[in-house]
Amino acid sequence: MYKEAIMTLRVSFGFLRVPLLVTAMLFAVAMTALAEDVWNIGPRTLPAAVDVSDVMRESLLKTPTPDVAAAKALVLRTDEEWEAWVKEGDLPRAAAALALAEALSVTIQEDVIGGVNVYRVTPSETDEKHLKHLFVYIHGGAWVLNGGVAGTLEPVLIAARLKMSVLSIDYRMPPKHPAPAAIDDVVAVWQELLKEHSPASMAMGGTSGGGNITMGSVHRFRELKLAFPGALYMGTPCVDIDKIGDSRFINEGIDRLLVSWDGVPQDAGRMYAGKFDHKHPYVSPIYGDFEGFPPSYLISGTRDILLSDTVRAHRKLRQAGVEADLHVYEGQSHGDYIAMWNAPESAEHYAELNAFLLKHLPSPLTPAPTPPAGTSTDIEVPKSAFY
């Protein structure tokens, strides 16, 4: 195509005998046009992923080809339309969060910290190693969804799987509250938490839009000279408000959850960005400075619309010398590890996340338990043992 275009140029301009300067200018314009050229990729078939668990494979076999046209057709025009759509979608998600909490013996309590609504999500039993840790969770949902209890779905999973206390921030959202409202809320909560917890003992993170706000918040912490968390979790984060990144094109109609970037995700992102330049690190955190970021855990999947976002963040972190672990799962779409919470892949993901946090959050030495009552204490160790 490139060669053809060059040849076309030669043919078109060759006989005109225009002055050299004009030719050069026209050529420059043509090159700019070429620079925006694209590959035209043909149709293909995609079988259900094979090297996945039975649960995941059966789920994929039952899922029809994602409907791109329907996804793109969902256009919400007014604040009222957005609010109605959000409200309708959040109801079943809130119900799912409560049902999951019940099933996994996790409690959810409302609270207010720094004037911001939060949920304290607590497992029935906390891992001894996590007793002094707190997971500060920032929910996802394209910056507009999952307000209220609906946002506690992944916190319930984290509390249950990691046996760790989670504090989920119910930040303000568009259409009423575009950026930087969400980040301001995270900052308000974080400043209060810093009064009672060491920053290094707290992890922070979330999935999708939650990963976006997590990174944006850390950029904001730097400006405010606030201490950083001990570790970050970015699950298939959106790092760029603009439609940039291979996977937003390659995995369109292949990601069964997001389906397409065009439509609600793109519109919600623009609404969230509000008056901010799309390259501002609050809204497109990939353009921020990652030096000194906490150790970071990232996850995506081979069908994920935001695979490129995830690997772009991973590289930026690595370029800044940050310890960052990337995990990409075969056959997974955006956030499948939440939707498919009962699949072995989901359990594996949270086991990885747990290992990562146990490695990077402080682990005070735990003395061996005192001997049980009745244990003889007069056993004499012969001195020869030290010869």
Added chain:
Amino acid sequence: MYKEAIMTLRVSFGFLRVPLLVTAMLFAVAMTALAEDVWNIGPRTLPAAVDVSDVMRESLLKTPTPDVAAAKALVLRTDEEWEAWVKEGDLPRAAAALALAEALSVTIQEDVIGGVNVYRVTPSETDEKHLKHLFVYIHGGAWVLNGGVAGTLEPVLIAARLKMSVLSIDYRMPPKHPAPAAIDDVVAVWQELLKEHSPASMAMGGTSGGGNITMGSVHRFRELKLAFPGALYMGTPCVDIDKIGDSRFINEGIDRLLVSWDGVPQDAGRMYAGKFDHKHPYVSPIYGDFEGFPPSYLISGTRDILLSDTVRAHRKLRQAGVEADLHVYEGQSHGDYIAMWNAPESAEHYAELNAFLLKHLPSPLTPAPTPPAGTSTDIEVPKSAFY
């Protein structure tokens, strides 16, 4: 499609009034057929990747849409056709390896170890930290290409970028020598190397087919009770001879280097497997046991046909508790870090690989250099300094 199929079933069988058992049996058969169903993915456009270096972006802009039809049309029918095609392709690659060695001040020397041809690829200056290390390299090229000097292209890059000695194994290949000839050659060299080097001081690995043979060889080492290397490098490895894995479908016509799995890669893989079952760990190493594998470094790209292979290997390693680092680069096709050796992304990859090896290969404490001649040695440190 799933729903439609079910409806079709209802319509087809509803009026037949066949006994319930027969209906159930037919339904089971139909479900099996459904279970092999695929998603039909429509055409799309893919712009040149944006969040890449200028060198990479310009290269992508100059590359026309990969030609799937041409890639699939290349069918080699006889041993003679294979040998002629390989010979023709290896000539420019050998020339490139020699030119690159010259440009990067790397020397290439032929040798024979354990009866196997090898190349000693040595940088002009070895990093002090790598003085006792050796990179045992297994070249790629779909199991058939890159015999002789042509296989030293990446070893030259490794030697130059990591300032480390490389020993590249010129293993026997199909059509004359299918599996396990290549692995046998690696074993023969490895057994000789173990007489003079500690296994932990040696890294082993390669790209593509080289990653495949690396993993297959380590499976073989286990059977032979040979010590494992200190670290492994699997660059966009093929882990499965069969066409399994999302990216072999998703990235067809998107990977500008491999273009398609169908055609030469698939045919060469089958020729390499020879009489081995395609699930045998020698030829499809993903089906082997990864417990106790050395720390492993893996790299792929968002356009790579073998992205799924790479992430499948990463997960298998992690499931076995092996320290394994996954790196996925935006915009990169199969092996772009070699083809685009002059791009910053390539330098970044080899810097990551170097950091990984320095972390996992033994690093004896290096005392500070002795003071330069003429330095006064009679400086007395006052005892109060220790109060």
